[in-house]
Amino acid sequence: MADKQYDWGAIAKNPKFVELHRKKTTFLVGWWVFSAVFYFLLPIGAAFAPGLFKIKILGRINFGYLFALSQFFVSWGIAIYYAHVANKDFDRLTRELVDEFK
Amino acid sequence: MKKLLAGITLALSLGSFAFAEEPAKAPAAPGAAVTAQTAATAAPADVTGAAKVATPAPAPAEESKTTIKANPMVTIPIFLAIIGVTMCVVVWSAKRTKSAADFYTAGGGITGTQNGWAIAGDYMSAASFLGISGMISLYGYDGFMYSVGWLVAYITVLLIVAEPCRNAGKFTLGDILSFRTEPKIVRAVCAISVVAVSTFYLTAQMVGAGKLMQLLLGIPYKFAIVGVGILMVGYVVFGGMTATTWVQIIKAGLLMTGAAVLSVLVGIKAGMNPFQFFNDIATNPNIIEHVQKTVLKDPVAVAGFDYGQRFLEPGLFMKNPLDQISLGMALVLGTAGMPHILMRFFTVPTAQAARKSVIVAMFIIGFFYILTTLLGFGAAIHLTPQGISAVDKGGNMAAMMLAQKLGGDISPFLGDLLLAFLCAVAFATILAVVSGLVLAASAAIAHDIYVNVIKDGHADQHEQVMAARITSLCVGAAGILIGIAAEKQNVAHLVALAFAVASSGNLPVIVMSLFWRKFNTAGVVSGLVVGTIASIALVMVSPNMTYPKKVAEDAQKVVVKLEEKQATGAMLTAKEMKDLDKAKADYAKNKDGKSMLGLDKPLITLKNPGIISIPLGFIAAIVGCLAFPSRRSEEMFDEIYVRQNTGIGIAKAVDH
Numbered sequence: 001m002a003d004k005q006y007d008w009g010a011i012a013k014n015p016k017f018v019e020l021h022r023k024k025t026t027f028l029v030g031w032w033v034f035s036a037v038f039y040f041l042l043p044i045g046a047a048f049a050p051g052l053f054k055i056k057i058l059g060r061i062n063f064g065y066l067f068a069l070s071q072f073f074v075s076w077g078i079a080i081y082y083a084h085v086a087n088k089d090f091d092r093l094t095r096e097l098v099d100e101f102k
Numbered sequence: 103m104k105k106l107l108a109g110i111t112l113a114l115s116l117g118s119f120a121f122a123e124e125p126a127k128a129p130a131a132p133g134a135a136v137t138a139q140t141a142a143t144a145a146p147a148d149v150t151g152a153a154k155v156a157t158p159a160p161a162p163a164e165e166s167k168t169t170i171k172a173n174p175m176v177t178i179p180i181f182l183a184i185i186g187v188t189m190c191v192v193v194w195s196a197k198r199t200k201s202a203a204d205f206y207t208a209g210g211g212i213t214g215t216q217n218g219w220a221i222a223g224d225y226m227s228a229a230s231f232l233g234i235s236g237m238i239s240l241y242g243y244d245g246f247m248y249s250v251g252w253l254v255a256y257i258t259v260l261l262i263v264a265e266p267c268r269n270a271g272k273f274t275l276g277d278i279l280s281f282r283t284e285p286k287i288v289r290a291v292c293a294i295s296v297v298a299v300s301t302f303y304l305t306a307q308m309v310g311a312g313k314l315m316q317l318l319l320g321i322p323y324k325f326a327i328v329g330v331g332i333l334m335v336g337y338v339v340f341g342g343m344t345a346t347t348w349v350q351i352i353k354a355g356l357l358m359t360g361a362a363v364l365s366v367l368v369g370i371k372a373g374m375n376p377f378q379f380f381n382d383i384a385t386n387p388n389i390i391e392h393v394q395k396t397v398l399k400d401p402v403a404v405a406g407f408d409y410g411q412r413f414l415e416p417g418l419f420m421k422n423p424l425d426q427i428s429l430g431m432a433l434v435l436g437t438a439g440m441p442h443i444l445m446r447f448f449t450v451p452t453a454q455a456a457r458k459s460v461i462v463a464m465f466i467i468g469f470f471y472i473l474t475t476l477l478g479f480g481a482a483i484h485l486t487p488q489g490i491s492a493v494d495k496g497g498n499m500a501a502m503m504l505a506q507k508l509g510g511d512i513s514p515f516l517g518d519l520l521l522a523f524l525c526a527v528a529f530a531t532i533l534a535v536v537s538g539l540v541l542a543a544s545a546a547i548a549h550d551i552y553v554n555v556i557k558d559g560h561a562d563q564h565e566q567v568m569a570a571r572i573t574s575l576c577v578g579a580a581g582i583l584i585g586i587a588a589e590k591q592n593v594a595h596l597v598a599l600a601f602a603v604a605s606s607g608n609l610p611v612i613v614m615s616l617f618w619r620k621f622n623t624a625g626v627v628s629g630l631v632v633g634t635i636a637s638i639a640l641v642m643v644s645p646n647m648t649y650p651k652k653v654a655e656d657a658q659k660v661v662v663k664l665e666e667k668q669a670t671g672a673m674l675t676a677k678e679m680k681d682l683d684k685a686k687a688d689y690a691k692n693k694d695g696k697s698m699l700g701l702d703k704p705l706i707t708l709k710n711p712g713i714i715s716i717p718l719g720f721i722a723a724i725v726g727c728l729a730f731p732s733r734r735s736e737e738m739f740d741e742i743y744v745r746q747n748t749g750i751g752i753a754k755a756v757d758h
Contacts, residue, residue, distance in 0.1 A: 008738075011740070012744055020747060021743075028261045031257075032257065032258065035254065035261075036257075039430065042247060046426075047417075054411075054415050058377065059377040060377065060380035060381050060384045060411065061376070061377070061380050061414075062411075062414055062415065064243055064414070065243065065246070068243075068246050071253070072253060072472060075256070075468065076464060076465060076468060079460070079461045082457075083458070087454075097748055
């Protein structure tokens with residue numbers, strides 16, 4: 001990879017990069033942890049709170065079914081929200097940074 | 103040299119036999135895991151002493167046929183059409199495959215949406231589409247709960263690995279991991295792990311493919327494997343990633359069409375009313391009888407207990423919570439470490455496209471798993487759990503039978519047509535998944551080991567493509583041989599093993615090389631080796647393996663029970679006589695046996711080792727790299743960090 005040599009250290013210390021990095025880390029780690037906790041509530045809840053899962057909410061449809069279904073919508077929601085933030089903020093910051101070092 | 107490579111491939115593949123050492127049972131037959139459980143302990147809240155309402159006397163389950171056969175007059179043209187279309191794709195893409203980048207990543211020219219469909223096509227194996235709808239049809243709610251993890255897994259892929267990998271990598275996992283480490287050692291270790299994961303997964307798919315074709319079309323197992331194998335090798339060798347991608351896209355489209363049509367038919371039967379649908383499930387006499395007698399094993403119905411509603415509640419199939427959590431961990435972390443999934447992110451031009459492809463894939467996959475509840479519950483209502491398990495104990499034929507039944511209710515031809523269509527979907531599914539796996543395994547061997555370790559990176563485009571084609575051919579041939587050899591083996595746990603290795607071996611080192619400054623060669627090697635070996639070793643001592651003493655004990659129980667019946671003077675039916683003979687033979691054969699590792703019984707109760715092996719993989723990676731710190735790796739962290747976040751330098755890295 002004998003390309004143009006970038007000064008990686010300098011880019012890494014650039015305030016714009018630091019800001020991008022901080023924003024992304026908070027966002028990604030935060031939502032990842034949220035989704036993991038939310039997901040593991042399903043097997044843990046089904047095993048240790050079966051009574052809760054049996055509560056009928058709409059006719060024969062119980063809490064357990066709705067909770068499992070909600071996992072899909074929450075995952076989709078996180079995905080869309082991430083796409084929105086990334087397209088709006090992260091990509092813009094990245095572009096500005098890349099232009100600076102061209 | 104080529105012989106040597108073929109030898110390596112074979113040797114690595116042979117490793118998988120070690121885990122396929124079980125006598126053939128119905129694949130994924132969950133029935134075996136069901137232990138007797140009294141309804142009273144399962145749901146004390148529901149048993150009201152006052153209630154004297156007897157459960158409705160179950161109508162006798164209709165005597166359904168115990169086989170399912172597709173009409174060849176309809177099936178063959180549909181199969182030929184699919185093979186024809188995909189062959190055209192191969193011819194078209196073969197012309198475009200000139201460089202190594204074309205072969206491994208379709209030149210990076212796949213769009214985000216196309217890649218999303220291809221990821222979905224690569225990911226939704228026959229096991230998920232047939233297995234999960236079957237599990238729902240036999241065990242209700244637990245089947246649906248099981249499918250959730252497969253989608254949630256993509257959150258990890260989306261947030262943690264997709265974009266950084268697109269920016270930091272080139273063709274393979276080895277490219278990412280060797281960035282700031284000793285490339286030769288890391289590539290070699292990483293290639294072994296990739297080939298191991300791909301082989302486990304591939305073996306499970308090949309055996310499933312053979313059995314499915316045998317069951318549906320009456321093609322002998324060996325012919326089915328060879329047929330699938332030749333097509334798969336053809337796609338990969340000639341068309342590379344371009345052809346593989348399009349086969350996956352076509353398959354995903356067919357699968358979604360099939361699932362949607364069937365779901366609509368199920369919906370129409372319930373008057374398009376979800377409340378009616380759930381009511382149909384809970385009040386279906388066959389389901390009530392199935393839950394009571396087969397699943398909960400209550401010989402006499404507990405008065406007032408709502409067995410129908412129980413079908414919609416957790417705990418009929420998944421008994422061990424720790425095992426469930428462990429499986430969840432392996433899914434959520436393992437998907438992001440699957441080499442054939444990672445490889446798909448190198449086919450798109452930018453990190454933005456990688457992000458878009460995961461999101462598209464998440465919608466397709468999620469939508470599909472929601473549809474499986476309609477298929478599974480619909481099959482339970484319209485075919486009865488008894489009828490489904492009579493055809494296949496694991497319920498794998500539920501979706502197929504549903505297609506024939508619901509179509510047949512409209513006209514017999516439509517029944518045949520829908521069944522044939524679903525057969526074709528299953529076939530295309532297998533081809534799409536195995537092609538992706540063959541490509542991932544051959545990339546690890548040809549690109550990592552041959553080009554970068556043996557040839558030190560000095561190989562021209564022509565040589566690289568040749569190497570890639572030859573290794574694909576070898577991997578494909580090995581896949582066919584393994585598929586034939588593993589016919590009689592129970593391969594269901596190989597998928598779990600693949601996810602365990604990917605989550606305990608691959609994922610920790612991927613995450614650390616992307617995000618931890620201090621990470622280095624020693625960390626990669628120790629993490630990969632410990633994670634992989636720990637998962638394999640734990641599976642070897644887990645209940646997944648066969649323990650002959652346990653088999654003998656179970657056989658003995660059958661013998662005692664039937665002989666007691668004989669002693670009372672009752673005549674045994676022909677089937678019972680057969681069972682008795684079989685049980686006696688099983689007992690004699692197994693009573694002195696030991697498992698492969700010489701164990702009498704499993705050392706751990708977990709079927710999924712993730713909860714132990716994932717932390718081990720992380721710890722080993724951290725300890726290894728703290729024990730042997732490397733200044734160079736630390737100094738290069740800024741580069742990989744800036745690259746993965748910004749994509750600077752990526753275009754150049756790909757082009758030459």
